[in-house]
Amino acid sequence: MDIILQQLVNGLSLGSVYGLIAIGYTMVYGIIGMINFAHGDVYMVSAYVTAIAIALLSFFGIESFPVVILGTLIFTIFVTGVYGWVIERVAYRPLRGSSRLSILISAIGMSLILQNYVQISQGAKQQGVPTLLSGAIRFDVGDGFVQLTYMKLFILCASFIGMGVLTYIIQKTKLGRMCRATQQDPKMASILGIDTDKIISTVFVIGATMAALAGVLVTLDYGGFDFYVGFIIGIKAFTAAVLGGIGSLPGAMLGGIILGLSEALFAGLISSDYKDVFSFSLLVIILIFRPSGLLGKPEVEKV
Amino acid sequence: MSNAVIRKTLVSLAVAGSVTLAHADVVIGVAGPHTGAYAAFGAQLWNGASAAAKAINDAGGIDGEMIKLVKADDACEPKQAVSVANRLVDSDEAVAVVGHFCSSSSIPASNIYEEAGVLQVTPASTNPGYTDRGLPNVFRVCGRDDQQGDVAASYIVDTLGAKNVAVIHDKGTYGKGLADAMKSTLNAYGVKEVLYEGLTRGEKDFNALVTKIRSVDADVVYFGGLHSEAGPFVRQLREQGSKAVFISGDGIVSEEFVSVAGSPKYVDGVLMTFGADPTSYAAGKEVVNQFRADGIEPEGYVMYSYAAMQVVAEALKQADLDPIKAADWLHGHKVETVMGTKSFDEKGDLLVSDYVMYEWDDKGKYSMLDM
Amino acid sequence: MSQAVVSINYKKSVIDAVIAGLLALIVFGPIVGIVLDGYDFNAEPERLMWIVLTVMAGRLAASVFFQTSKGAAFLYKHSSKEEGVHVLPPGHKSKLRWIIPLTIVIALLVPFIASKYILTVVILGLIYVLLGLGLNIVVGLAGLLDLGFVGFYAIGAYGLALGYEHLGLGFWSMLPISAIIAAIFGAILGFPVLRMHGDYLAIVTLGFGEIIRLVLTNWTEVTQGPNGMNAPLPTFFGMEFKRRASEGHVPFHEFFGIPYSSVYKYIFIYLVLLLVVLGVLYVKKRLTKMPIGRAWEALREDEIACRSLGLNHVLVKLSAFMIGASTGGLAGVFFATYQGFVNPSSFTFFESALILAIVVLGGMGSTLGVVIAAFVLTVAPELLREFADYRVLAFGMLMVLMMIWKPRGLVRMTRTGVEQREGNVK
The missing domain is CATH 1.10.3470 (ABC transporter involved in vitamin B12 uptake, BtuC)
Structure with missing residues (x-):
C-alpha cells in the first residue's frame, strides 16, 4: 500500500514537470501548427542557466533559500524567454508560409545547434547544482511509510501556480484574447488589427518561460544534468501534449500527469527496462486511435 | 577560438608529416577518444603513451629503432573506430596499437588488427568480450568487468553479509556487463538478487525504481553504470529514506559524481571497486614524479597507458619487431612495468586483477578500504 | 525591379546592430561567458565579446545590405516560394x-x-x-x-x-x-x-x-x-x-x-x-x-x-x-x-x-x-x-x-x- 502511494507521489511530481514542458509544445502547435522540436533543448538551456544563476548568486555571497530561488527563477525565466524569442525570429519566422516539412527540419536543425553549442561552450561533462532544500515529510502508512520531500512539494506547488497564472493570462487578459484569436484564424485576426507576428513571438516566449520554470524545478530537485537532457524529456513532454490533446492547455497538464503516473506505475509494478518502450507505444496508440487526444478538438481537413 | 583551432590543425598536420617521413621507425598507434564527450580520457591515454615512448626512445629505442606514435581518434564510436583502425594498419603501417578506450570501440577494431597482424594492448577496455573471442593479438593491462564484479560480490557476501541485493544497470555495454558479472558471482555464492533492472541513460528521475527497491527491502544496491546516472540515483535513494548500501564500479570514479549528486552528504558511504591506486607502485615512483614535474597529474588511465606502451615495446623487442611473434611471446612471459610485473593468460587478460574496494566520505573524496 | 536609387538609413542599421548585440549578450552571456566548474564557475569574457561583436557586425552588414537595391532583389528572390518540380523542355538532354x-x-x-x-x-x-x-x-x-x-x-x-x-x-x-x-x-x-x-x-x-x-x-x-x-x-x-x-x-x-x-x-x-x-x-x-x-x-x-x-x-x-x-x-x-x-x-x-x-x-x-x-x-x-x-x-x-x-x-x-x-x- 505504502509502495503504491509512494509511486503515485513520484508519478505526480514527474507528471507536473512533463505538463509544464508540454505547455510549450501545445501552445506553439495550437498557434502555428508546428512541432517546436527545439523546445526540449530550450529546457536544457534553462537547466544550465539555473546552475549558472546559483553559482553567480553564491559568488556574491547570497545564501538564503528564498532569495536564491527567487533570483534564480527570475534570471532563468528571463534568459530562457529571450532564447524562445530569438529562436523563433532566427529559425522559424523566415520560413513562415513554407511547407510544414521545411519548418520541422529547421526546428530539428535548431535542436542540434542548441545541444552542440552548449556542449562546446560548457564542455561535455556532467553538471550539477548544490542541494538548496533538503528534508522531507514522512507519512506512516501501515508498516511502511511514504516520503514526500520538501522539494517535491515545492515542485507541485510551483507548477500549479505557474499553470494557474498562465490560464488566467490566456482566459482573462487582452493578450490572451489576442492569442486565442490568432490561434483560431490568423488571417482574420490580422485583419482585425492584431499583429500576428508579435503574438506568435509572445507564444514562443510563454512556452520558453514555462520550460524555464520546469528547468529550474527539475534541476534543483535532481541535481545533475548535461547537454543531452532535453531530448528524452522533450519527447516525453510532447507525448504528454499529444495525450491531452495538442493545442489544449488543460490537456497538456492532464496529459503530463497521466503520463507521469502511468510511467511510475509501469516502472514500479512491471519493469523499468521497458518503461520507455511503454511511453512511446502509448504515444503511437493514442495517435492512431484518438489523434485529437483526450481534451483536443478533432482536426478538420481544409481544402 | 578559431585561431586555436587553426593552430591545432597545423600542428596535427606537422605531426602527420613527420610520421610519414620517418617510415623506418616503429610506428605505434594510440587510439582513443581524442575528441567528443570522452576527450579527457583520450588525453590521458596520449599523455601516458607518449611519455613512455619518449622514455624508451631516450634509452635507445627498441633495438635501436625509434618509436613513432600516431594519434588515432575514434570519439568512442564503433563506426569511427573501424575507420581509424583501418587507417592505422593501412596508411600508417602501425605494428602495434595502444588503445582503444571504450570497449565498444576496442572490440570491432580488434578484428581489423587481428587480420593485419597488429598487436593491440588496451589500457582501459574492461569488457570481457574483448578477450573472450579468442583473438591471438589482444591484451589488456587493466582488469576485466567480471573480476571487478567478483570483488564486489565477495565483499557484499563476506564483509557486508547482505541478504537482499538489488542489481541495477544502465543498459550500456559497460554497465550491464559489470552488473551481470557481479550477479553471476553473487549467485555462485548462493545469494539470489531480489531485483534486477535497467534504467535509461540520460534520464534523471529514478524515483519509481527507488520505490521499487524500497518495496523489496534491499539492504545493498549494486549499480553498474556511470556517475551521470549514479549521482541522481543515489540521491533519490537517500531522499526516499532508504539506507541501503550503494556499491558501484569504476564508472563513478570522477569528482563530477559528487556535483551531480548535489551534495557530498549523498555520496557518503558509497562503495566502489577500482584498480589499486596506479601511482602507488614502487616501480612507478620516478615516472609519477616526472609526470608531476611536467605538470601532468598521473590520474585515471595515464599510468595504465604508460604500462601498456611498456608492454608493447618489451614484446616487440623480444620478437625482433614482429608483432605476431610478440603476441606469442607475451602469452608466456612477464613484463616489468610502472604498475608492477604484469603477466597474461592465454586470452590476453592479466593473471592477477588489482581491484580493491574504495569508499566515498562526506567530504566528497574517496579512499581505499582495508580488506 | 526598378533601379531606383534607394537611400540607406544608417541610423536604423546602427540601432538594429545594437539591439542584436544586446540580445546576443543575453543569449550567449550566461552559456558562453560563464563556464560551470563543479558548483563554481570560470568567467570567459573574451570569447563572449568576440561572439557579441560578430553578431553586431553581421547584423549591421545585413541591415545595410538589405536596404540597397541588390539586397532588396536578394530578399525578393528568396522570399518567393519555390514550389513544385522544375520542368525542362521536351527532348531535353541532360549535360x-x-x-x-x-x-x-x-x-x-x-x-x-x-x-x-x-x-x-x-x-x-x-x-x-x-x-x-x-x-x-x-x-x-x-x-x-x-x-x-x-x-x-x-x-x-x-x-x-x-x-x-x-x-x-x-x-x-x-x-x-x-x-x-x-x-x-x-x-x-x-x-x-x-x-x-x-x-x-x-x-x-x-x-x-x-x-x-x-x-x-x-x-x-x-x-x-x-x-x-x-x-x-x-x-x-x-x-x-x-x-x-x-x-x-x-x-x-x-x-x-x-x-x-x-x-x-x-x-x-x-x-x-x-x-x-x-x-x-x-x-x-x-x-x-x-x-x-x-x-x-x-x-x-x-x-x-x-x-x-x-x-x-x-x-x-x-x-x-x-x-x-x-x-x-x-x-x-x-x-x-x-x-x-x-x-x-x-x-x-x-x-x-x-x-x-x-x-x-x-x-x-x-x-x-x-x-x-x-x-x-x-x-x-x-x-x-x-x-x-x-x-x-x-x-x-x-x-x-x-x-x-x-x-x-x-x-x-x-x-x-x-x-x-x-x-x-x-
Missing part, C-alpha cells in the same frame, strides 16, 4: 549524360587505385548514399517525414547478425531477407500511420525508431543487448575472406594462390555495394517515371486532391514506406558486414537526423543531390577530424540555413517535359 558512365568507370576503378583506408571511407559514403536514397523515397518523393528511418537500418544490420547467430545464414541469404523484413516493418509502421500526416507522422516514426533501438538494447537473450553481436563477412562463391577460413570453407587467397591481404574483403564489399547502389539508382529512376512515382509526388503536393481523383492513398503511401524501408535494410546489412560488429549505439536518433540532413541538403527528391550530399557529409568529417567537435553544430546550422535559403535543397528535382501527343479522345 550530365556523359558524366554518368564516366563516374561509373571511375567508381569501378577506385578499389584498385585507392588505399584500404580510402576504400573504407568510400564504402561508408556509399552506405549513406543507400540510406539517403531510401529516405529520399519516403521524404523527398512521398513527402512523409520519417524521423525513425534508422530503425530500418538497424533491422537490416541486426538481421544479418541475428540470422548468422541463430539461423546460421550468411551474407548472401540475409541480404534479400533483411530487405524483406525491413519492408515488412515498413508496412507495419505504415498501416497505422496512414491517417496521420506531417508532424504527427514525424513523431510517431521517431517513437518507432526509438522503440526498435530500445528493444535491441533490452532483449538481451536474443540480441545480446548493448554488448553487440558479430556479423559475418560476405563470401565469394563459398570462399571466405579470412586469413584462416572456418571449417568446410576455402580462404579466397589460398584458392587463387595469392598472398593474404585484408584489402580483398573491402574490395569485394565495395564492388557488391556499388552494384546494389547502381541497381537502386536505376530502379528509383524508373519508379519516378512510372505511375507509382508520379502518384507519390502528387500525394506529397496535395493529398486531398489526389484522394478526390481516386488515387488509392493507402497503397501509394505503403509502397513508399516499404520500398524506402527495404533500401534502409540493405544499407544496414552492408554496414554490419563492413564493421563486422553491430551494437545499438550505432542506431541513435542522431543517425536519423544525419540521414535526413543528407536528403534535405541534397535536395528533396533529387537523386544526384542525395549522392553528393551523402559523400560530403560522410567524407568531410574524415578529412576534418580536427573539427569533429563542430561537425554536429555545422549540421544543425546547415539544416536551418538551407531551409531558409533553399527549402528544396541544393539540386532541385527536375523532370523532362512531355511532348503533347494527339490522343484518341478529343
Whole structure:
C-alpha cells in the first residue's frame, strides 16, 4: 500500500514537470501548427542557466533559500524567454508560409545547434547544482511509510501556480484574447488589427518561460544534468501534449500527469527496462486511435 | 577560438608529416577518444603513451629503432573506430596499437588488427568480450568487468553479509556487463538478487525504481553504470529514506559524481571497486614524479597507458619487431612495468586483477578500504 | 525591379546592430561567458565579446545590405516560394549524360587505385548514399517525414547478425531477407500511420525508431543487448575472406594462390555495394517515371486532391514506406558486414537526423543531390577530424540555413517535359 502511494507521489511530481514542458509544445502547435522540436533543448538551456544563476548568486555571497530561488527563477525565466524569442525570429519566422516539412527540419536543425553549442561552450561533462532544500515529510502508512520531500512539494506547488497564472493570462487578459484569436484564424485576426507576428513571438516566449520554470524545478530537485537532457524529456513532454490533446492547455497538464503516473506505475509494478518502450507505444496508440487526444478538438481537413 | 583551432590543425598536420617521413621507425598507434564527450580520457591515454615512448626512445629505442606514435581518434564510436583502425594498419603501417578506450570501440577494431597482424594492448577496455573471442593479438593491462564484479560480490557476501541485493544497470555495454558479472558471482555464492533492472541513460528521475527497491527491502544496491546516472540515483535513494548500501564500479570514479549528486552528504558511504591506486607502485615512483614535474597529474588511465606502451615495446623487442611473434611471446612471459610485473593468460587478460574496494566520505573524496 | 536609387538609413542599421548585440549578450552571456566548474564557475569574457561583436557586425552588414537595391532583389528572390518540380523542355538532354558512365568507370576503378583506408571511407559514403536514397523515397518523393528511418537500418544490420547467430545464414541469404523484413516493418509502421500526416507522422516514426533501438538494447537473450553481436563477412562463391577460413570453407587467397591481404574483403564489399547502389539508382529512376512515382509526388503536393481523383492513398503511401524501408535494410546489412560488429549505439536518433540532413541538403527528391550530399557529409568529417567537435553544430546550422535559403535543397528535382501527343479522345 505504502509502495503504491509512494509511486503515485513520484508519478505526480514527474507528471507536473512533463505538463509544464508540454505547455510549450501545445501552445506553439495550437498557434502555428508546428512541432517546436527545439523546445526540449530550450529546457536544457534553462537547466544550465539555473546552475549558472546559483553559482553567480553564491559568488556574491547570497545564501538564503528564498532569495536564491527567487533570483534564480527570475534570471532563468528571463534568459530562457529571450532564447524562445530569438529562436523563433532566427529559425522559424523566415520560413513562415513554407511547407510544414521545411519548418520541422529547421526546428530539428535548431535542436542540434542548441545541444552542440552548449556542449562546446560548457564542455561535455556532467553538471550539477548544490542541494538548496533538503528534508522531507514522512507519512506512516501501515508498516511502511511514504516520503514526500520538501522539494517535491515545492515542485507541485510551483507548477500549479505557474499553470494557474498562465490560464488566467490566456482566459482573462487582452493578450490572451489576442492569442486565442490568432490561434483560431490568423488571417482574420490580422485583419482585425492584431499583429500576428508579435503574438506568435509572445507564444514562443510563454512556452520558453514555462520550460524555464520546469528547468529550474527539475534541476534543483535532481541535481545533475548535461547537454543531452532535453531530448528524452522533450519527447516525453510532447507525448504528454499529444495525450491531452495538442493545442489544449488543460490537456497538456492532464496529459503530463497521466503520463507521469502511468510511467511510475509501469516502472514500479512491471519493469523499468521497458518503461520507455511503454511511453512511446502509448504515444503511437493514442495517435492512431484518438489523434485529437483526450481534451483536443478533432482536426478538420481544409481544402 | 578559431585561431586555436587553426593552430591545432597545423600542428596535427606537422605531426602527420613527420610520421610519414620517418617510415623506418616503429610506428605505434594510440587510439582513443581524442575528441567528443570522452576527450579527457583520450588525453590521458596520449599523455601516458607518449611519455613512455619518449622514455624508451631516450634509452635507445627498441633495438635501436625509434618509436613513432600516431594519434588515432575514434570519439568512442564503433563506426569511427573501424575507420581509424583501418587507417592505422593501412596508411600508417602501425605494428602495434595502444588503445582503444571504450570497449565498444576496442572490440570491432580488434578484428581489423587481428587480420593485419597488429598487436593491440588496451589500457582501459574492461569488457570481457574483448578477450573472450579468442583473438591471438589482444591484451589488456587493466582488469576485466567480471573480476571487478567478483570483488564486489565477495565483499557484499563476506564483509557486508547482505541478504537482499538489488542489481541495477544502465543498459550500456559497460554497465550491464559489470552488473551481470557481479550477479553471476553473487549467485555462485548462493545469494539470489531480489531485483534486477535497467534504467535509461540520460534520464534523471529514478524515483519509481527507488520505490521499487524500497518495496523489496534491499539492504545493498549494486549499480553498474556511470556517475551521470549514479549521482541522481543515489540521491533519490537517500531522499526516499532508504539506507541501503550503494556499491558501484569504476564508472563513478570522477569528482563530477559528487556535483551531480548535489551534495557530498549523498555520496557518503558509497562503495566502489577500482584498480589499486596506479601511482602507488614502487616501480612507478620516478615516472609519477616526472609526470608531476611536467605538470601532468598521473590520474585515471595515464599510468595504465604508460604500462601498456611498456608492454608493447618489451614484446616487440623480444620478437625482433614482429608483432605476431610478440603476441606469442607475451602469452608466456612477464613484463616489468610502472604498475608492477604484469603477466597474461592465454586470452590476453592479466593473471592477477588489482581491484580493491574504495569508499566515498562526506567530504566528497574517496579512499581505499582495508580488506 | 526598378533601379531606383534607394537611400540607406544608417541610423536604423546602427540601432538594429545594437539591439542584436544586446540580445546576443543575453543569449550567449550566461552559456558562453560563464563556464560551470563543479558548483563554481570560470568567467570567459573574451570569447563572449568576440561572439557579441560578430553578431553586431553581421547584423549591421545585413541591415545595410538589405536596404540597397541588390539586397532588396536578394530578399525578393528568396522570399518567393519555390514550389513544385522544375520542368525542362521536351527532348531535353541532360549535360550530365556523359558524366554518368564516366563516374561509373571511375567508381569501378577506385578499389584498385585507392588505399584500404580510402576504400573504407568510400564504402561508408556509399552506405549513406543507400540510406539517403531510401529516405529520399519516403521524404523527398512521398513527402512523409520519417524521423525513425534508422530503425530500418538497424533491422537490416541486426538481421544479418541475428540470422548468422541463430539461423546460421550468411551474407548472401540475409541480404534479400533483411530487405524483406525491413519492408515488412515498413508496412507495419505504415498501416497505422496512414491517417496521420506531417508532424504527427514525424513523431510517431521517431517513437518507432526509438522503440526498435530500445528493444535491441533490452532483449538481451536474443540480441545480446548493448554488448553487440558479430556479423559475418560476405563470401565469394563459398570462399571466405579470412586469413584462416572456418571449417568446410576455402580462404579466397589460398584458392587463387595469392598472398593474404585484408584489402580483398573491402574490395569485394565495395564492388557488391556499388552494384546494389547502381541497381537502386536505376530502379528509383524508373519508379519516378512510372505511375507509382508520379502518384507519390502528387500525394506529397496535395493529398486531398489526389484522394478526390481516386488515387488509392493507402497503397501509394505503403509502397513508399516499404520500398524506402527495404533500401534502409540493405544499407544496414552492408554496414554490419563492413564493421563486422553491430551494437545499438550505432542506431541513435542522431543517425536519423544525419540521414535526413543528407536528403534535405541534397535536395528533396533529387537523386544526384542525395549522392553528393551523402559523400560530403560522410567524407568531410574524415578529412576534418580536427573539427569533429563542430561537425554536429555545422549540421544543425546547415539544416536551418538551407531551409531558409533553399527549402528544396541544393539540386532541385527536375523532370523532362512531355511532348503533347494527339490522343484518341478529343
